[in-house]
Amino acid sequence: xxxxxxxxxxxxxxxxxxxxxxxxxxxxxxxxxxxxxxxxxxxxxxxxxxxxxxxxxxxxxxxxxxxxxxxxxxxxxxxxxxxxxxxxxxxxxxxxxxxxxxxxxxxxxxxxxxxxxxxxxxxxxxxxxxxxxxxxxxxxxxxxxxxxxxxxxxxxxxxxxxxxxxxxxxxx
Numbered sequence: 001x002x003x004x005x006x007x008x009x010x011x012x013x014x015x016x017x018x019x020x021x022x023x024x025x026x027x028x029x030x031x032x033x034x035x036x037x038x039x040x041x042x043x044x045x046x047x048x049x050x051x052x053x054x055x056x057x058x059x060x061x062x063x064x065x066x067x068x069x070x071x072x073x074x075x076x077x078x079x080x081x082x083x084x085x086x087x088x089x090x091x092x093x094x095x096x097x098x099x100x101x102x103x104x105x106x107x108x109x110x111x112x113x114x115x116x117x118x119x120x121x122x123x124x125x126x127x128x129x130x131x132x133x134x135x136x137x138x139x140x141x142x143x144x145x146x147x148x149x150x151x152x153x154x155x156x157x158x159x160x161x162x163x164x165x166x167x168x169x170x171x172x
Contacts, residue, residue: 033140038059041169042168124138
């Protein structure tokens with residue numbers, strides 16, 4: 001009986017020594033600005049000139065190897081109908097605020113993504129030079145507690161033409 005008690009005590013002390021380290025490591029990881037995007041967001045804005053609502057979900061998937069953005073826009077067409085657009089972006093950290101990944105959407109498009117993170121702004125360049133290239137900027141405004149999204153297409157003259165802009169708040 002004393003042997004079992006001693007074993008239980010040693011096992012419990014070992015666990016107590018291991019588990020305090022986990023929250024400190026988790027806190028260190030969550031200080032990385034990319035973790036500020038995690039969670040559900042929803043809001044309103046415009047897509048191709050149409051009033052729209054947006055929902056986004058940012059979550060780590062596939063054993064934490066990729067940060068997945070799931071995005072859905074619902075637009076009101078000029079004739080009063082509804083139109084939707086959905087996409088998934090998979091971002092893999094490459095160090096020093098750089099990300100590489102892939103975009104898939106409901107229009108059948110798939111594009112490579114090259115992202116950079118500075119402070120609370122993730123800038124994603126997507127597309128293929130022989131087809132279409134675009135830019136999506138995801139900015140967390142800490143003062144307003146919002147996520148702002150601006151999407152643009154690269155024009156032949158080198159300019160960026162914005163086609164959507166949204167302001168989202170964190171879901172509950």
